Amino acid sequence: xxxxxxxxxxxxxxxxxxxxxxxxxxxxxxxxxxxxxxxxxxxxxxxxxxxxxxxxxxxxxxxxxxxxxxxxxxxxxxxxxxxxxxxxxxxxxxxxxxxxxxxxxxxxxxxxxxxxxxxxxxxxxxxxxxxxxxxxxxxxxxxxxxxxxxxxxxxxxxxxxxxxxxxxxxxxxxxxxxxxxxxxxxxxxxxxxxxxxxxxxxxxxxxxxxxxxxxxxxxxxxxxxxxxxxxxxxxxxxxxxxxxxxxxxxxxxxxxxxxxxxxxxxxxxxxxxxxxxxxxxxxxxxxxxxxxxxxxxxxxxxxxxxxxxxxxxxxxxxxxxxxxxxxxxxxxxxxxxxxxxxxxxxxxxxxxxxxxxxxxxxxxxxxxxxxxxxxxxxxxxxxxxxxxxxxxxxxxxxxxxxxxxxxxxxxxxxxxxxxxxxxxxxxxxxxxxxxxxxxxxxxxxxxxxxxxxxxxxxxxxxxxxxxxxxxxxxxx
Amino acid sequence: xxxxxxxxxxxxxxxxxxxxxxxxxxxxxxxxxxxxxxxxxxxxxxxxxxxxxxxxxxxxxxxxxxxxxxxxxxxxxxxxxxxxxxxxxxxxxxxxxxxxxxxxxxxxxxxxxxxxxxxxxxxxxxxxxxxxxxxxxxxxxxxxxxxxxxxxxxxxxxxxxxxxxxxxxxxxxxxxxxxxxxxxxxxxxxxxxxxxxxxxxxxxxxxxxxxxxxxxxxxxxxxxxxxxxxxxxxxxxxxxxxxxxxxxxxxxxxxxxxxxxxxxxxxxxxxxxxxxxxxxxxxxxxxxxxxxxxxxxxxxxxxx
Numbered sequence: 001x002x003x004x005x006x007x008x009x010x011x012x013x014x015x016x017x018x019x020x021x022x023x024x025x026x027x028x029x030x031x032x033x034x035x036x037x038x039x040x041x042x043x044x045x046x047x048x049x050x051x052x053x054x055x056x057x058x059x060x061x062x063x064x065x066x067x068x069x070x071x072x073x074x075x076x077x078x079x080x081x082x083x084x085x086x087x088x089x090x091x092x093x094x095x096x097x098x099x100x101x102x103x104x105x106x107x108x109x110x111x112x113x114x115x116x117x118x119x120x121x122x123x124x125x126x127x128x129x130x131x132x133x134x135x136x137x138x139x140x141x142x143x144x145x146x147x148x149x150x151x152x153x154x155x156x157x158x159x160x161x162x163x164x165x166x167x168x169x170x171x172x173x174x175x176x177x178x179x180x181x182x183x184x185x186x187x188x189x190x191x192x193x194x195x196x197x198x199x200x201x202x203x204x205x206x207x208x209x210x211x212x213x214x215x216x217x218x219x220x221x222x223x224x225x226x227x228x229x230x231x232x233x234x235x236x237x238x239x240x241x242x243x244x245x246x247x248x249x250x251x252x253x254x255x256x257x258x259x260x261x262x263x264x265x266x267x268x269x270x271x272x273x274x275x276x277x278x279x280x281x282x283x284x285x286x287x288x289x290x291x292x293x294x295x296x297x298x299x300x301x302x303x304x305x306x307x308x309x310x311x312x313x314x315x316x317x318x319x320x321x322x323x324x325x326x327x328x329x330x331x332x333x334x335x336x337x338x339x340x341x342x343x344x345x346x347x348x349x350x351x352x353x354x355x356x357x358x359x360x361x362x363x364x365x366x367x368x369x370x371x372x373x374x375x376x377x378x379x380x381x382x383x384x385x386x387x388x389x390x391x392x393x394x395x396x397x398x399x400x401x402x403x404x405x406x407x408x409x410x411x412x413x414x415x416x417x418x419x420x421x422x423x424x425x426x427x428x429x430x431x432x433x434x435x436x437x438x439x440x441x442x443x444x445x446x447x448x449x450x451x452x453x454x455x456x457x458x459x460x461x462x463x464x465x466x467x468x469x470x471x472x473x474x475x476x
Numbered sequence: 477x478x479x480x481x482x483x484x485x486x487x488x489x490x491x492x493x494x495x496x497x498x499x500x501x502x503x504x505x506x507x508x509x510x511x512x513x514x515x516x517x518x519x520x521x522x523x524x525x526x527x528x529x530x531x532x533x534x535x536x537x538x539x540x541x542x543x544x545x546x547x548x549x550x551x552x553x554x555x556x557x558x559x560x561x562x563x564x565x566x567x568x569x570x571x572x573x574x575x576x577x578x579x580x581x582x583x584x585x586x587x588x589x590x591x592x593x594x595x596x597x598x599x600x601x602x603x604x605x606x607x608x609x610x611x612x613x614x615x616x617x618x619x620x621x622x623x624x625x626x627x628x629x630x631x632x633x634x635x636x637x638x639x640x641x642x643x644x645x646x647x648x649x650x651x652x653x654x655x656x657x658x659x660x661x662x663x664x665x666x667x668x669x670x671x672x673x674x675x676x677x678x679x680x681x682x683x684x685x686x687x688x689x690x691x692x693x694x695x696x697x698x699x700x701x702x703x704x705x706x707x708x709x710x711x712x713x714x715x716x717x718x719x720x721x722x723x724x725x726x727x728x729x730x731x732x733x734x735x736x737x738x739x740x741x742x743x744x745x746x747x748x749x750x751x752x753x754x755x756x757x758x759x760x761x762x763x764x765x766x767x768x769x770x771x772x773x774x775x776x777x778x779x780x
Contacts, residue, residue, distance in 0.1 A: 006617045006624055020477060192480050223674075451487070458491065462628035467592050 001044040003253040004206050004468065011041070016260055020187055027184050031158045034181075034261070038163035042126070045167070049125035052090060057160040059086045060135045064142045064149035064156075076143060083139040091132045094125055099328030127167030129325055133292055135160050138174035140296055147175045155181035164257040168250045168471060170268040170288035173295075177265070185262030195259030197439040197454075202252030204457050209245030209425065211466030212418060213238040220414075221389055224399050229408030232399060234419065236382050239389045241422050244273065246472045247286070252437065267436065271429045273381075276359060276373035278343045281381060283356070289325070293318045304347075311347060316340045331387045331396055338384040358434050366430065498623035498631050507644040508551055509604035512651055519547040519650075520569045525779070528559040529579030531653070532709035536763040537577065539650040541772035543780065544574065548651030553593040556584055556689045561607045563693055567700065575779055576697055577705045578690065580731055582719055583676050585683040599625035656758035657765050666714050669760035673718030676761075681723060683730055690734060698740045705779070706731050710746040710771060715760040744778055746771065 001007045015037050023030040043050055063083040067076055138156075141147045150156050159178045165171075220227055220235030227235070248269035255265045268288050275281035282290045294303075301314045316337075323336025359374070360366050366374070383400065390396035432438045439457075444450050506514075516523075525546035527537050530553055539546035549562055559578065567573070589611060590598075599618050602609045612618070618625040626634070638644050646655045660668065690706075697704050708731070716724075728745070735743045746752065751774070756767030763771055 010617065187477050189477075189480055193483075196484070454487070455490070463632070464629065465627060468595075 001041055002468075002471065003250060003257075004203055007044070011037075012257060012260070019261055027182075028154060030185070031154045031181055034163075035154065035158040035161060038158065038161040038166060041163035042161065042166060045126045049128075052125055052128065053131060053161050053166075054157075056087055056090065056132060056135050057157045059083060060139050060160070061150075061153055061156045063139050065151060067139075067142050068149045068151075080139060080143045083136065087132045087136050091128055094128055096328045130169045130171055131160055131166060133171045133289075133325075134174070137171070137292065137296065138178065141174055147178075150178060150182065152182060162258070162263070164254040164261075164263075165265055168247070168254070169286075170251055170254065170266050171292055172265060172288065173292075177263070180263050187262065191259050191262070194440075195256040198252045198256030198259065198437060200256075200454060200457055200461075201437060201439045202249040202254075202256060203461050205245040205249030205252065206471070207249075207461050207465035207468075209422070210242045210249060210472075211245075211469050212464065213242035213245065213422075213466075214469040215466055216414060216418065217242050217389070221399070224395075224402060227402070227413065228410045229403045229405045230410050230412035231414055232403035233382075233408060234412050234414040235399075236386050236389075236403065237422075238414075238418070240273070240378070240382050240385050243385065243388070243472055244269070246469075248272075250471050270436075271433055273378055273426065274359060274374055274429060274433055275377050276370065277346060277377055278339060278380065279346050280356075281377055282339075282343075289322065293322055297321060308347065312344065315343055315347070319343065326388070330393050331390050334393060334396070335384050335387040338380070338387065342380045361434065364431075494628075495621075495623050498626075498628075499621055501631070501635060501638075502622035502626075505638055505644055507600075507604070508646055509600045511645045511647065512549060512551065513605045515649055515651060516547055516549060516566060517569075519545070520566070522572060523547045523570050524572050525575045525577060526563070526566070526570065526573055527577040527651070528554070528562060529577070529707075529709075530554045530581060530584070531762060532581050532711075533577065533579040533707070534647070534651075535653040535656045535758065536709050536768050536771050537707075537775065538652040538654075538765070538768045538772045540648075540652065541769055542776045544776075545572070546650065548647070548653075550579070550651070552653075553597060555587050555589070555594055556686045556693075557589055557611075558594070558597075558601055558607070560689045560693055561601070561609065562605070563696060565607060567696060567702075573700070573702050575703050575705055576693070577707055577775065578693065579707050579709050580690075580727065581709060582711075582724070582727065583678065585686045585727055585730060586678055586680040586723070587686060588678070588680070591678075596625045596630075652768065654765070656762055656768075659755045659757060659764060660759055662754070665712060665754065665757070665760055669712060669714035670718050672760045673715055677720065681726060683726070687730060687734070691738075694734070694738050694741055698738070702740070704738070704741045705775070706734065706741060706743045707775070708743075708745040708747045710749055710752040710756070710763060710767065711761040712754065712757050716747065742778075744775065746774070 001011060019030065019033060023033045039050055039053075042053065060083055063079050066079050070076060070079075138147075138159075142149045155178065159172075159174065159181050162172075162177070217235060217239045220231060220238070224232060224235070251268035255268070258265045266288055268286060270284040270287065272281055272285035275284050298314055298318045301317060302310055303314060304311050306314070319336040319340035320333055321336070322339075323332040323334070326332040326335070359370050386399050386403075387393070387396045390399060428438055432440065439453075441450055441453060444453070522545045524544040525539070525542055527533050527539065527546060527548040527550055529550040531550075533550040534548065534552055534554075537548055537550075539548050549566070551558075563576065598609050598611050599622055601607045602612055602619060603622055623631065634644065646653055648654045659665075694704050708727075724747075731743055731745075735741045752763070752767055752770065756763055756770060758764040758767075
């Protein structure tokens with residue numbers, strides 16, 4: 001069930017009404033209901049993989065309980081390893097089995113030998129990377145004694161499978177989401193309105209921005225040999241917006257839907273293309289994943305509190321793992337490598353520039369310096385996106401080779417309307433950069449005007465929506 | 477809570493009104509689907525030739541020029557999937573049917589189900605041609621609302637067409653698409669040929685599913701002693717130049733194999749027929765009225 005379908009438009013209101021009117025009084029029944037609808041939501045994709053979510057939830061629930069019962073370091077470690085093996089084992093099999101097999105075959109071929117084994121026709125369960133990381137965060141936090149394990153099996157299972165963020169995040173931390181399942185949720189009008197606004201914004205980003213960009217992107221990337229450098233540049237430009245609209249749109253709808261049910265999910269995107277360096281970009285792009293890697297990989301490795309050489313190693317480890325998390329393809333690993341490589345200059349900057357403030361706060365227009373910083377960061381991100389989108393490494397290199405040719409300065413054959421539309425959208429993001437999202441328009445005091453803005457968006461969604469495309473991040 | 481629900485309901489009222497208007501529009505204004513569904517029942521008892529296929533046969537075969545009583549049941553972007561459903565539905569009501577004309581175009585054999593072209597059309601076949609379409613599940617809301625099946629901008633353009641032309645029906649009583657009456661100039665034709673050829677390229681050489689469908693149509697006809705005529709409709713040389721020759725060859729080989737294996741099947745290939753000139757075409761791959769006449773007369777001669 002896609003968020004941008006009529007099925008979801010029927011499903012969500014039914015869930016909302018039953019949740020608040022029928023199951024409101026008893027939190028256990030409410031959680032049971034959430035678990036049921038979440039499993040139903042997932043079963044709409046593929047019911048065969050429900051067993052995997054159930055297994056993953058069960059393993060971590062039991063490991064959590066066992067961790068609470070023992071103080072022995074070795075036993076605790078064994079329990080943690082059990083959880084890691086079970087979760088990453090399943091993830092590894094479904095997502096990486098063929099990749100490793102083919103890579104080994106290639107290596108053997110390099111040495112003139114062939115490895116006799118055939119790849120399996122494995123179907124990737126939707127959202128496996130997301131819920132695996134979510135449930136792992138619970139076990140690791142319990143192991144580190146950063147949170148108490150829950151003995152409420154219903155809350156835990158509902159936490160792992162919570163339908164708004166089950167298939168594409170945000171990857172919630174157990175310490176944030178799990179307690180919300182254990183306390184009574186109260187209906188909050190303002191929160192619900194904001195949830196609806198986020199759903200509207202998410203639909204706009206997905207159906208208008210992402211789906212319209214997708215048409216141009218598919219054409220340009222498929223027939224890249226037929227286009228000049230400037231068109232290829234815009235192909236990558238459109239993909240940057242396609243993936244942004246697609247993924248942040250999904251996150252907005254997820255957060256908005258959760259809000260309607262009284263839950264607060266973490267922010268997953270915060271105007272990433274207004275970042276002034278790559279460090280800032282990663283604090284604004286897929287925040288739930290980058291903070292996951294920060295908390296569970298980067299900091300345990302020593303983070304930046306180590307020698308420069310080790311710091312550099314830590315950065316490469318995190319970015320390469322992040323690339324690998326996205327998919328079993330060298331293109332994703334190179335994508336991560338590029339980000340790590342261009343992240344390095346930040347290490348050597350003195351003083352280290354965090355850019356945690358709001359760019360040109362209080363000013364209407366960005367300064368020349370800010371424009372340069374945003375532009376150069378966006379260019380790096382854009383080049384890296386080519387690897388992310390390409391079918392394979394050679395496709396990406398051919399694409400970039402043709403893009404960075406003399407014809408980069410020729411006239412592009414792309415829709416000017418779409419380019420203009422994206423620029424206008426970015427202007428709005430700039431103007432709203434100090435807000436949590438672009439539709440936070442409470443500063444407009446006139447209610448009819450605010451409603452007018454919502455109707456405008458509804459009209460744009462219905463009128464200008466592109467052909468429905470699957471969410472890109474579902475493949476991860 | 478009450479406040480929120482009231483506000484949501486109030487907010488949704490204008491959207492609901494627009495949806496209702498669109499639904500009424502689709503349900504009340506006759507179009508090719510409703511018109512053909514109505515007309516085929518008038519021809520049921522007398523039809524000796526039935527024409528199926530996509531826009532190439534819709535515009536390219538005019539039953540008026542056939543000696544036998546014929547009805548053109550093809551439609552724009554009609555795939556073999558729907559051809560099969562249509563013949564299955566109507567064959568028992570066509571007692572005099574002797575020939576079934578089925579077009580095999582560049583896209584016919586490799587076409588996947590549920591592509592952007594038929595992602596909305598299937599609901600119209602279901603609702604307006606009374607077809608049981610297995611692609612649509614009973615719980616799909618679009619099965620019950622045509623306004624939901626189409627995007628708002630498409631509905632608006634359809635409405636504007638209706639205001640301009642006064643009708644949404646683009647065919648005559650015998651089902652022939654009678655709106656292609658002119659010819660593009662050479663440069664436009666050249667440009668369009670490239671664009672259309674690219675659009676038609678699905679990069680698939682997997683013909684199995686659609687070949688099976690054609691075979692099942694043939695088997696159905698065999699049981700009733702009906703001859704099937706597989707036709708490759710004429711296209712402009714410009715368009716042909718942009719198509720994948722390997723795929724064209726495979727299409728040809730598949731057609732020949734079908735003809736060889738089925739005694740009730742004959743074939744007519746107009747693909748490289750020099751008899752058709754540029755002014756016989758409306759655009760890169762569709763015949764205009766003049767071309768349709770030429771093509772239909774050739775088919776008529778072949779059937780006789």
